[in-house]
Amino acid sequence: MSPSDDGLGDARRAGLERPGAFPPAVFNAPLLRGLDERARREIAEAGRLRSLALDEVAYRAGEAGGAFFVVASGRLSLRATRRGDDRETEVRAAAPGDVLGEEAVVGAPRRTTAVALAPSVIAEIPVHLFRRAAGRSGKAEIAEKLERALRRSATRDLLSTLAFTRDLEPEDIEILLDAVSHRRFERGQAVYRQGDPAAELWLIAEGMVQIQTEEGDRIHVRAYLTRGDFFGDVELGGGRRRAASAVASGAATLLSVPAKTFAALARRHPDLIPRLRRITGEQHAAQEAVVAGHAQGHTxxxxxxxxxxxxxxxxxxxxxxxxxxxxxxxxxxxxxxxxxxxxxxxxxxxxxxxxxxxxxxxxxxxxxxxxxxxxxxxxxxxxxxxxxxxxxxxxxxxxxxxxxxxxxxxxxxxxxxxxxxxxxxxxxxxxxxxxxxxxxxxxxxxxxxxxxxxxxxxxxxxxxxxxxxxxxxxxxxxxxxxxxxxxxxxxxxAGGPRSDAALLAGSAIAAAGIGAAGLLAHAAGAARPGDGAAWAAGAAAAAGVALLLLYAVPKRAARWSWMRRLRRGGERGEHGDGGERDDAGDAAPVRSRLRPQLSAHLAIGLVTAGLALAHAPWPRSGRPTLGAALHLVFWATAAAGAFTAVAYRVAPRRLARIERTAALPEDFAAARREHLDRFYREVSGRSDLVKKLVEKVLVPYLQRPLGPLALLASGRSLREEERALRARIDAILEGRGAERLAGLAELIRIAVELRALPAQRALLGALRAGLPAHIVSFGVAAALLVLHALTAGARP
Structure with a gap:
């Protein structure tokens, strides 16, 4: 296994040196002073020294990290972009003996970017190995003290990156550090529920929290909050209860600030609460704009x-x-x-x-x-x-x-x-x-x-x-x-349609011009398939068929045809871009290597069809000849290819409109039966009005023979079709019986999906049917072409 394969090659190239004795400055750091000799030795053996040049980055904000660092020599700047800012600012500077990267202790990604202000040496200490070494030293109280110190330092850096603490004084930060506690919440776990008493303010150290209200079984999302956001401040004071629930959307680490501490800070800074309300209001307004208007419902x-x-x-x-x-x-x-x-x-x-x-x-x-x-x-x-x-x-x-x-x-x-x-x-x-x-x-x-x-x-x-x-x-x-x-x-x-369209349009024009000129020449008696320009057109058409055949090679040989291996020691960008750069110096996006080949295949096919016409029009003799068979099969494969190309352009967009999820061919076998079972289960137990609507509206809607075709022709999505069907029912009811329509929405949803199923199968069939016919007929045409060339060459 090469260094790049085991994950150590990148570290060595970044300046990590071999394990060994740490400089005295490392263990003279206040954080590590209480460790005994055994713990120091184990930490030094497990850790590494890292040398940094001026302006070199030790780590970046957002990166995962399982180690913290102690500055042995030099000086580093810890920088972060506060919420609401558009640029990085310095959070603090780290001198010899200082610790950085402490967020690894709480399992959080890096909060700051660490940049060397001078040539520096830092000691990298993996958190889990530090805990083990400190525990084995027999100094459990020291290990616990160090853990608390690291957590406090990590919390300090986190607070320094929040808009919440922007205008607080150092003594205010100390008050917060004394009061906050870390809490871990798993996916779906409630931080608090609607109606609970308000007892604390919450800061998000890691993860996402969903603010929601509940009405029976329905959930209304009010906001999504992520790292650096705060919530729960609105109801603090006056014995108020929570107006909404807060639920962890995924694993989340939160900081809890007691209500008394928050009230004390608010008294010291009378403008704190208005500023927090403004930040919260602006964020909620931005999200509501996306949900309500700008996103047009699709979000x-x-x-x-x-x-x-x-x-x-x-x-x-x-x-x-x-x-x-x-x-x-x-x-x-x-x-x-x-x-x-x-x-x-x-x-x-x-x-x-x-x-x-x-x-x-x-x-x-x-x-x-x-x-x-x-x-x-x-x-x-x-x-x-x-x-x-x-x-x-x-x-x-x-x-x-x-x-x-x-x-x-x-x-x-x-x-x-x-x-x-x-x-x-x-x-x-x-x-x-x-x-x-x-x-x-x-x-x-x-x-x-x-x-x-x-x-x-x-x-x-x-x-x-x-x-x-x-x-x-x-x-x-x-x-x-x-x-x-x-x-x-x-x-x-997935882009590039304009360049593709230009290529195909140019090829179509060229094919039409070549074919028309050849047909006119043959009609005037100025051209014969075996002579002059007509023969040259036939030879070019044969070369075109050979090029068309080559298209199958890269499609069927990924490992040795176009999958490019990284050069030894090479690195890839965050999207697997292989380190390639565009003209602006940014990482070049990874694109399909076969799409340009497909476009070229279509363009060559068009030109080849024009050359075939120029070589020889359709044989006028009614006798079955090799040339007539070649003509028939060639134009059959061309028709199959054209059908497939049109299906690839037209069918996916229409199919995407009328499918709830992307179905595979094997999914359709049981889909209709499952939908019908759901439909009749939903009807059971509903009101007489709903059953009557099913009988008079939904069942005829499903039984209409051309219903799937009408859905395709309408261009409506499933959601739009549901709205149209509900509008028909509302027009029939004229506002009567609204209280007896429970379950109708789900029945409409299932009915629309049932109508869409045949249309989905037809579109998927169109996408899959043309290619096998194209491949088979192309193989036959290629074989006939070889025979045609041999027999034509054998004739005197």
Whole structure:
């Protein structure tokens, strides 16, 4: 295993030296002074010294970290962008003996960016090894004291990055440090419930919290709050109760500030509460603008699991409006890894993705599938739960599994909230911990580690797959969370329609011109297939067929045809971009390598058709000849290819409109039966009015023979069709019986899905039917062409 494979190569290149004795300045630091000789020796053996040049970055804000640092020599600046600011400011400076990176003690990502102000040396001390060494030294009280000191220091740095503390004095910060306590909440756990007494203010150190109100079984989301936000201040004082509930959207670490401490700070700073109200009000107004107006209703789909989109740093997205459902992404993944690590099932969301050709977030909402594939979280739950340290995260944010350390215990698979890790039989060639046993292995997407870019993205013939950082590149998520827009968006990975259209239009014009000129020449008797320009056109058409045949090679040979391996010592960017740069010096987006080839295939096919016409028009003789058979099969394969190309352009957008999730062909077999079972279960127990509406409106709606075709022709989405059907029912009722319509909305939803099923099958069939016919007829045409060339060459 090479250094880059085990995760240590990056560290060595970054300046990590071999373990050894720490300089005296390290253990003279106030934090470590109480340790005995044994603890010092174990920490020095487990830790590393790191040398930094002037302006070199020790770590960046947002990176995961399992170690803290002690400055041995030099000086470092800790910088952060406070909430609401547009630039970094210095939080504090660290001199010899000072500690930095303490947030690792509480399991949080780096809060600040540490930059060397002078040539410096820092000692890196892994947190878990520090705890073990301090505990073994027999000085449990010292270990506990050090732990408290580290937590306090980490909390100080966190508070320094919050807008909440912007105008507080140092003594106010000390008051907060004395009073706050860390609390850990798991996904779905309530911080407090609507109606509970208000006893504290909450600050979010890590994770996301959803503010919501409940009305019976219905939940109304009021706000999403993330790292650096605060909440729970509105009801403090006067014995008021909580007006809404606060629930952790994912694993979250919060700081609790008692109401008395908050009241004391408010008395010392009379402007504190008005300023907090203004910050909270501005944030809620911005989110409500996205939800109520700007998002035009589609952002509700994003709400289903906003936490997932907030923590993901390299999320695989399939644009369903261009995806041909060919499955080549999963096939290429299996070709590279032996078994596909991509499952084309998952959540469907409708959101705006930044496109290089659009202003920020101004593009139309697109139907996106989030398939089951590792999204390389900012703070991976799988990495925390792994007992052997087999899961690592490199400097580009790529989360990977070291086979040599993985025991196949399944802890990571259980920890992943989105089931993106599987336990599979260990390949015979894969290394084993200890060299024996451990027949299972955890597998997941590793962005095709060791290669320049992920195979699934590069293999998509329509360019529908791309990797994004949702908090920056999915406009609705960014607007809801208040994130910054990436200037060079990756969402354009599915782009390029203008250049494709220009190429195909030019090829069509050229083909029409060549074909028309040839037909006119043959009609005038100025051309013969075996002579002059007509013969040259035939030879060029044969060359075109050969080029068309070559298109199949890169599609079927991912590992040796176009999958490029990283150069030794190479690094990849956060989206698996292989370190390539665009003209502006930014990391170049990973794009499909087959899409340009598909466009070229179509362009060559058009020109080849024009050349075939110029070579020889349709044979006028009624006799069955080899030339006539070649003509027939050639134009059959051309028709099949044209049908497939049109289906690839037209069907995906219409299919995306009328599907709730991206269905695979095998899903349709039982879908109608399941929908009908749901429909009749929902009717049972409903009011007589609802049953009458089912009989008079919904059943005829389902039985209409041309209903699916009408749905396609209308251009409506499923939601729009539901609204139209409900409007018909409301017109019939004229406002009567509203109190007896419980369950009607779900019945309408199922009825619309049932009507859409035949249309979905027809569109999917159109996407899949043309290609086999094109391939088979092309093979026959190629064989006939060879015979035609041989027989024509044999004639005198």
């Amino acid at each position: 509700a789909h994003v709400f289903r699991d906003l936490y997932r989109l907030e923590v993901a740093r390299s999320l695989l997205v399939i644009d369903l409006e261009t995806c041909a459902r060919c499955g080549h992404c999963a096939w290429s993944c299996a070709d590279v890894h032996g078994v596909s690590r991509l499952v084309r099932r998952g959540d469907k969301v409708i959101a705006r993705v930044d496109d290089g050709g659009q202003a920020a977030g101004q593009g139309a909402p697109r139907s996106l599938l989030l398939p089951n594939s590792c999204q390389h979280c900012e703070s991976p739950a799988c990495m925390i739960e792994c007992p052997t340290g087999a899961i690592g995260k490199d400097t580009g944010g790529e989360v990977f599994i070291r086979d040599a350390l993985c025991t196949g215990c399944g802890a990571c698979a259980k920890a992943c909230p989105w089931e993106n890790i599987a336990i599979a039989p260990r390949p015979a060639a894969a290394p084993r911990p200890g060299g024996a046993g451990f027949e299972d292995l955890a597998v997941k997407c590793d962005l095709c580690r060791g290669h320049v870019a992920p195979a699934c993205v590069e293999a998509c013939p329509t360019g529908s797959l791309f990797r994004v950082n949702p908090a920056e590149e999915i406009a609705d998520v960014r607007d809801l969370l208040g994130g910054a827009r990436r200037e060079h968006a990756r969402g354009a990975g």
